[in-house]
Amino acid sequence: MINSTQSDAAPQGVANFRDVATAHTPFRTGRLLLWLVIAFVVIDFGWIIAHNEGFGWPVVAQYFFDPTVISGLYVSLGLTVVAMILGVVIGLVIAIMRMSNDGLANGFASLFIWFFRGTPLLVQLIFWYNMSTLFPEISISIPFGPTLASWDTNSVITPMTAAIVGLALNEAAYMAEIIRGGLISVDRGQAETAEAFGMTKGRALWRIIIPQAMRSIVPPTGNQLISMIKATSLVSVIAMADLLYSVQSIYNRTFEIIPMLLVAVLWYLLITSVLNLGQSYIEAYYGRSERRNAGVAKVEAATGEASH
Amino acid sequence: MTVIDTAKPLVQARNVHKAFDHLEVLKGIDLDVMPGEVVVILGPSGSGKSTFLRCINHLEAIQKGFIEVDGEQIGYRLKNDRLEKLSAIGIAKQRRKIGMVFQQFNLYPHMTVLQNIIEAPVGVHRESRKDAIENAKQLLKRVGLSEKVDAYPRQLSGGQQQRVAIARALAIKPKLMLFDEPTSALDPELVGEVLATMRDLAKQGLTMIVVTHEISFAREAADRVVFMDGGVIVEQGKPEDVIGNPQHPRTQSFLSRFL
Numbered sequence A: 001m002i003n004s005t006q007s008d009a010a011p012q013g014v015a016n017f018r019d020v021a022t023a024h025t026p027f028r029t030g031r032l033l034l035w036l037v038i039a040f041v042v043i044d045f046g047w048i049i050a051h052n053e054g055f056g057w058p059v060v061a062q063y064f065f066d067p068t069v070i071s072g073l074y075v076s077l078g079l080t081v082v083a084m085i086l087g088v089v090i091g092l093v094i095a096i097m098r099m100s101n102d103g104l105a106n107g108f109a110s111l112f113i114w115f116f117r118g119t120p121l122l123v124q125l126i127f128w129y130n131m132s133t134l135f136p137e138i139s140i141s142i143p144f145g146p147t148l149a150s151w152d153t154n155s156v157i158t159p160m161t162a163a164i165v166g167l168a169l170n171e172a173a174y175m176a177e178i179i180r181g182g183l184i185s186v187d188r189g190q191a192e193t194a195e196a197f198g199m200t201k202g203r204a205l206w207r208i209i210i211p212q213a214m215r216s217i218v219p220p221t222g223n224q225l226i227s228m229i230k231a232t233s234l235v236s237v238i239a240m241a242d243l244l245y246s247v248q249s250i251y252n253r254t255f256e257i258i259p260m261l262l263v264a265v266l267w268y269l270l271i272t273s274v275l276n277l278g279q280s281y282i283e284a285y286y287g288r289s290e291r292r293n294a295g296v297a298k299v300e301a302a303t304g305e306a307s308h
Numbered sequence B: 001m002t003v004i005d006t007a008k009p010l011v012q013a014r015n016v017h018k019a020f021d022h023l024e025v026l027k028g029i030d031l032d033v034m035p036g037e038v039v040v041i042l043g044p045s046g047s048g049k050s051t052f053l054r055c056i057n058h059l060e061a062i063q064k065g066f067i068e069v070d071g072e073q074i075g076y077r078l079k080n081d082r083l084e085k086l087s088a089i090g091i092a093k094q095r096r097k098i099g100m101v102f103q104q105f106n107l108y109p110h111m112t113v114l115q116n117i118i119e120a121p122v123g124v125h126r127e128s129r130k131d132a133i134e135n136a137k138q139l140l141k142r143v144g145l146s147e148k149v150d151a152y153p154r155q156l157s158g159g160q161q162q163r164v165a166i167a168r169a170l171a172i173k174p175k176l177m178l179f180d181e182p183t184s185a186l187d188p189e190l191v192g193e194v195l196a197t198m199r200d201l202a203k204q205g206l207t208m209i210v211v212t213h214e215i216s217f218a219r220e221a222a223d224r225v226v227f228m229d230g231g232v233i234v235e236q237g238k239p240e241d242v243i244g245n246p247q248h249p250r251t252q253s254f255l256s257r258f259l
Helices: A027-052 A058-064 A067-099 A105-118 A121-129 A161-187 A188-196 A199-240 A243-254 A257-286 A293-305 B049-056 B088-095 B113-122 B127-142 B158-170 B188-203 B215-221 B249-256
Strands: A137-141 A145-152 B011-020 B023-033 B038-042 B064-069 B076-079 B083-085 B098-101 B176-180 B208-211 B223-231 B232-237
Touching: A058 A257, A067 A105, A067 A199, A067 A243, A067 A257, A105 A161, A121 A161, A121 A199, A161 A199, A161 A257, A188 A199, A188 B098, A188 B232, A199 A257, A199 B113, A243 A257, B011 B049, B023 B064, B023 B232, B038 B049, B038 B215, B049 B064, B049 B176, B076 B215, B098 B223, B113 B127, B113 B158, B113 B188, B127 B158, B158 B188, B158 B232, B188 B208, B188 B215, B188 B249, B232 B249
Parallel strands: B038 B208, B038 B223, B098 B176, B176 B208
Antiparallel strands: A137 A145, B011 B023, B011 B064, B076 B083, B223 B232
């Protein structure tokens, strides 16, 4: 049964030696070598970075908590939160419209997604910012009838509103498709059951379909949120004092371009890392019914689901 | 049909037609179901029996004829002597007195057993949460699953899931229960527990329409057996007549496969 060339390692009939519990992993020289080479490269790279004057680490440290940088950071974060919330809410509405049988709703949703996904965000932002050249006045009026109220466009579309509207509508187009994908992924029988039990469409969506869709909506939404944080840097072109704009305003004065950009990079990385952590918690929450042992589920949730 | 013959039928279907695109599935179904009656619909797959069941609570719209449940025409209403389609909310309201049990159970996987059962009573029927939980626990006891209150559907066997689904349908205190092949998705050894639960309900006087392949259930629990084939009712009557002594050749050939 056993090949003669390997029979001395595991003599036939001696069961103890063949029990896999006694097995060990042989030492792998090649792997150690690889590790050493990589460690060397990493240390060398780190040394280069640390000793390159151009990086200007003291300057990075000096400006890391600079009030201008921090206020820029707040603007970026605030913009992300507001634009993301608006994006998700509008996206949900667009997704539902896109899935409805009503031709009007469906057509509008398709057009919305087509336009806002089909043009660059940067262009959209500049467009919103320059709205006043197109429409000097914004007014509420009855079509072809009297005007009820009107405002000067430049006083309504500040850099802040242009940034929020631009980011939110663009985000909504992407979120609509993500949410629609999630809603479609839920078994058709679930909607039918909710219907059979006399639930209204809204209630069925809210209580039955969306909670189940969340499992496939959350991961790409995390992606979008991280993209959004970085996309806020685009608003610097419309003179919105976000994180990038504030470090730019400093290096325009001090000419320490690389150190100041590093300040921004480190802050962006810090935020996205925190978000990654948050995302894994949310995923664990919406996956709770997937776990088989319910009794343990509560304890697991309490201890933070660290094992996965 | 002896004593209750004089009562008004709970379900009345007249000349019901239904087609999917050009495929005619129902070709004129007439059926009355009396309060408290247990009607079992038998028939080969593709005979339209599941479709007919789904028409009763308007999960499928019919194209000709009418269906009435508890005095209300399902999906429509008369207004100034003209028939008009009900709004989604109007239809939702009509469905609230009809319980349904599905082949694939369709429990809400993100909710515990208890949450599954109280969802409609609390959210749709506006019962107080306390009463709904009380009632849910009673129902779970009745289907023999008291200890599974806080389990998630995924943690239950198919038979247990279906019994929870039955409890969930009963929780809305339905006037009519529809069972759409409730045991077809179950492993053979789990069929018995579900049928036992249903037999119990039948004995307690619940009005039930059951689409199934379980001839034994039809024989023991049905007041009336309806045999459908090719979109029409071929034969109906007492179980001992239809199953024991079928008259129509198609009924005979269908039943011969189960002997």
